[in-house]
Amino acid sequence: xxxxxxxxxxxxxxxxxxxxxxxxxxxxxxxxxxxxxxxxxxxxxxxxxxxxxxxxxxxxxxxxxxxxxxxxxxxxxxxxxxxxxxxxxxxxxxxxxxxxxxxxxxxxxxxxxxxxxxxxxxxxxxxxxxxxxxxxxxxxxxxxxxxxxxxxxxxxxxxxxxxxxxxxxxxxxxxxxxxxxxxxxxxxxxxxxxxxxxxxxxxxxxxxxxxxxxxxxxxxxxxxxxxxxxx
Amino acid sequence: xxxxxxxxxxxxxxxxxxxxxxxxxxxxxxxxxxxxxxxxxxxxxxxxxxxxxxxxxxxxxxxxxxxxxxxxxxxxxxxxxxxxxxxxxxxxxxxxxxxxxxxxxxxxxxxxxxxxxxxxxxxxxxxxxxxxxxxxxxxxxxxxxxxxxxxxxxxxxxxxxxxxxxxxxxxxxxxxxxxxxxxxxxxxxxxxxxxxxxxxxxxxxxxxxxxxxxxxxxxxxxxxxxxxxxxxxxxxxxxxxxxxxxxxxxxxxxxxxxxxxxxxxxxxxxxxxxxxxxxxxxxxxxxxxxxxxxxxxxxxxxxxxxxxxxxxxxxxxxxxxxxxxxxxxxxxxxxxxxxxxxxxxxxxxxxxxxxxxxxxxxxxxxxxxxxxxxxxxxxxxxxxxxxxxxxxxxxxxxxxxxxxxxxxxxxxxxxxxxxxxxxxxxxxxxxxxxxxxxxxxxxxxxxxxxxxxxxxxxxxxxxxxxxxxxxxxxxxxxxxxxxxxxxxxxxxxxxxxxxxxxxxxxxxxxxxxxxxxxxxxxxxxxxxxxxxxxxxxxxxxxxxxxxxxxxxxxxxxxxxxxxxxxxxxxxxxxxx
Numbered sequence: 008x009x010x011x012x013x014x015x016x017x018x019x020x021x022x023x024x025x026x027x028x029x030x031x032x033x034x035x036x037x038x039x040x041x042x043x044x045x046x047x048x049x050x051x052x053x054x055x056x057x058x059x060x061x062x063x064x065x066x067x068x069x070x071x072x073x074x075x076x077x078x079x080x081x082x083x084x085x086x087x088x089x090x091x092x093x094x095x096x097x098x099x100x101x102x103x104x105x106x107x108x109x110x111x112x113x114x115x116x117x118x119x120x121x122x123x124x125x126x127x128x129x130x131x132x133x134x135x136x137x138x139x140x141x142x143x144x145x146x147x148x149x150x151x152x153x154x155x156x157x158x159x160x161x162x163x164x165x166x167x168x169x170x171x172x173x174x175x176x177x178x179x180x181x182x183x184x185x186x187x188x189x190x191x192x193x194x195x196x197x198x199x200x201x202x203x204x205x206x207x208x209x210x211x212x213x214x215x216x217x218x219x220x221x222x223x224x225x226x227x228x229x230x231x232x233x234x235x236x237x238x
Numbered sequence: 239x240x241x242x243x244x245x246x247x248x249x250x251x252x253x254x255x256x257x258x259x260x261x262x263x264x265x266x267x268x269x270x271x272x273x274x275x276x277x278x279x280x281x282x283x284x285x286x287x288x289x290x291x292x293x294x295x296x297x298x299x300x301x302x303x304x305x306x307x308x309x310x311x312x313x314x315x316x317x318x319x320x321x322x323x324x325x326x327x328x329x330x331x332x333x334x335x336x337x338x339x340x341x342x343x344x345x346x347x348x349x350x351x352x353x354x355x356x357x358x359x360x361x362x363x364x365x366x367x368x369x370x371x372x373x374x375x376x377x378x379x380x381x382x383x384x385x386x387x388x389x390x391x392x393x394x395x396x397x398x399x400x401x402x403x404x405x406x407x408x409x410x411x412x413x414x415x416x417x418x419x420x421x422x423x424x425x426x427x428x429x430x431x432x433x434x435x436x437x438x439x440x441x442x443x444x445x446x447x448x449x450x451x452x453x454x455x456x457x458x459x460x461x462x463x464x465x466x467x468x469x470x471x472x473x474x475x476x477x478x479x480x481x482x483x484x485x486x487x488x489x490x491x492x493x494x495x496x497x498x499x500x501x502x503x504x505x506x507x508x509x510x511x512x513x514x515x516x517x518x519x520x521x522x523x524x525x526x527x528x529x530x531x532x533x534x535x536x537x538x539x540x541x542x543x544x545x546x547x548x549x550x551x552x553x554x555x556x557x558x559x560x561x562x563x564x565x566x567x568x569x570x571x572x573x574x575x576x577x578x579x580x581x582x583x584x585x586x587x588x589x590x591x592x593x594x595x596x597x598x599x600x601x602x603x604x605x606x607x608x609x610x611x612x613x614x615x616x617x618x619x620x621x622x623x624x625x626x627x628x629x630x631x632x633x634x635x636x637x638x639x640x641x642x643x644x645x646x647x648x649x650x651x652x653x654x655x656x657x658x659x660x661x662x663x664x665x666x667x668x669x670x671x672x673x674x675x676x677x678x679x680x681x682x683x684x685x686x687x688x689x690x691x692x693x694x695x696x697x698x699x700x701x702x703x704x705x706x707x708x709x710x711x712x713x714x715x716x717x718x719x720x721x722x723x724x725x726x727x728x729x730x731x732x733x734x735x736x737x738x739x740x741x742x743x744x745x746x747x748x749x750x751x752x753x754x755x756x757x758x759x760x761x762x763x764x765x766x767x768x769x770x771x772x773x774x775x776x777x778x779x780x781x782x783x784x785x786x787x788x789x790x791x792x793x794x795x796x797x798x799x800x801x802x803x804x805x806x807x808x809x810x811x812x813x814x
Binding site for chain 1: 259260261262263264265266277318335336337354355356358373374375376377389590597645646648649650719743744
């Protein structure tokens with residue numbers, strides 16, 4: 008009994024220290040991630056204040072994705088599709104206490120070079136909706152990748168809010184691309200019901216892991232919008 | 239990702255020249271499975287081809303510059319490359335899959351058409367005529383005769399099949415596939431599934447499917463099971479404001495007894511690489527049917543009935559990469575017989591991602607009423623259970639609950655919690671194939687595999703079967719993303735660019751703690767009364783820390799309530 012109580016106290020003590028350490032790491036995290044971005048930038052801005060209650064929507068945009076020294080350009084030219092996974096989260100600021108997560112929205116953009124045509128295919132996935140566009144020049148592709156995304160997730164309840172955006176850029180193998188397309192096209196439920204395929208699932212995981220170990224580029228950017236107040 | 243993304247809709251705003259400068263994403267729009275293929279309008283492409291191929295047009299290819307002070311008369315067309323104009327063009331210009339630059343002082347007395355590129359114009363440019371620009375690539379090819387031709391579109395990426403072949407016959411889509419069965423184990427080796435899938439959509443919102451799969455087991459012969467199995471399934475779904483459906487299965491397959499301490503995939507890798515199979519199995523052959531309703535996208539309620547023959551299977555000796563000369567752990571005997579199972583299952587899932595959720599709930603609960611008239615029970619000590627009635631009238635009830643909560647305290651700090659409970663609630667005691675245990679990499683990683691099996695003192699069985707009536711476990715973890723840079727960065731010849739990094743750049747730092755208890759219900763020594771849960775001080779506790787790089791994770795876990803040494807656990811997916 009005494010042993011159990013002592014164990015419980017030890018747990019609480021270590022858990023407290025772990026939480027403090029974790030919080031400290033979390034605080035320093037954003038700066039590190041931003042610094043990692045190098046030439047690619049993620050911007051989360053607010054639309055103009057056009058609603059009576061002051062609510063504003065986020066406008067998400069990435070910049071310099073295909074700058075002349077971009078490693079993503081190298082990846083594309085090497086035949087590797089590049090996936091951009093965007094996520095926008097709505098956070099309610101609560102002063103000194105933890106902020107509250109309200110909701111989020113996600114979408115994907117996959118870019119692939121078609122070497123025979125020397126064209127770039129840009130697939131945008133939003134839920135089950137897909138859009139395919141092709142660009143013959145890097146200039147046009149770069150401009151298309153710099154489109155802004157206005158996400159209709161305006162909060163309606165009164166309070167002080169901000170948006171947290173993240174962009175994860177990864178390279179995909181061909182099988183990943185097929186899997187991603189099937190998943191985003193809505194095949195996931197069938198795959199789940201039929202059971203995970205041992206070879207496929209673990210082969211895919213191993214492939215991704217090896218791709219990462221092999222040094223193929225992977226980048227994660229985060230950014231926050233300014234605070235705004237909903238009256 | 240599944241949840242909100244399903245409701246998203248892509249709306250493209252086209253302010254100028256058919257281009258998209260802002261894309262509006264509306265999460266509250268009605269779900270749509272539309273596929274929009276962008277591109278210049280066909281009539282514009284036809285006009286471009288006609289202009290380019292016109293015999294009066296001067297055709298160029300590659301990068302061309304018309305310097306300041308020069309003058310060009312007539313129709314000018316360029317295919318692939320960049321056309322830089324600083325002089326005067328007295329005529330129309332068309333650019334196919336290239337960029338048109340109008341530099342200061344440039345003058346164009348005619349129409350401009352750019353398809354598949356951009357028009358970049360400076361100040362002080364004089365232009366008399368229309369101007370049309372389409373960024374999307376023009377689907378054209380330049381032939382050996384120097385003329386442009388329309389290029390037939392290749393198959394879209396989504397139609398490229400890899401491991402299966404699909405063809406359409408009338409309104410029925412048929413898919414022939416060959417796949418593995420989801421795991422590698424000491425009973426079947428690598429089960430291989432093959433067969434056709436027929437899909438039929440008679441009308442919008444209705445989906446029918448017949449899936450016929452044969453199973454070949456690669457582990458070799460066994461006197462207790464066949465080398466072949468099968469699963470035949472038929473489903474009919476109706477999607478609308480409320481989705482509902484019915485289905486039926488006919489099967490002869492090998493099933494795991496517990497779904498922990500590792501997932502099927504991880505257990506398969508462990509068996510294949512290390513000859514360590516963390517699951518036990520039995521064979522079942524029978525028929526089942528189900529009906530379900532999904533009143534909201536997050537909630538699914540299912541009623542199922544099944545009648546099958548369940549029987550023991552023996553471990554064989556499939557090959558493994560390491561320790562191949564070792565002996566596999568025996569597979570336990572089960573209570574053979576025919577079982578009739580009525581199941582009621584509810585699932586509430588608001589997670590934002592099925593593989594790596596960061597927010598949302600997953601609540602999964604299942605109630606089973608199990609009966610049998612010919613159960614042939616394995617002899618177990620009476621403290622584990624009284625001998626079930628063998629002449630008919632065997633009936634037992636079981637309930638399971640899995641509650642997971644994923645939450646983010648700040649954008650960088652996540653806290654996840656899980657409660658897992660399972661076990662007997664009424665009637666005769668559970669058959670062996672539905673009994674429980676704790677300990678091992680998943681629920682209680684600080685403890686040995688099957689550290690808690692409820693086997694009484696003196697009871698020895700090399701298969702180390704799970705014998706508990708009930709179990710409960712909680713898991714709590716705190717995660718934050720770390721920049722690791724665990725590896726080596728190759729120097730790059732270009733000083734302005736970082737070199738290639740070999741290793742892991744980022745990972746989740748995970749602090750976790752688990753608590754749980756598996757027990758026999760009853761009034762005997764060491765048992766917990768039927769009508770209550772164990773008090774907290776009777777639970778076993780562990781805690782640990784780990785790094786989760788997504789595709790692979792390593793954890794150190796230490797039991798707190800006992801003196802077991804620190805354990806290193808490697809996982810290929812999230813803990814929960």
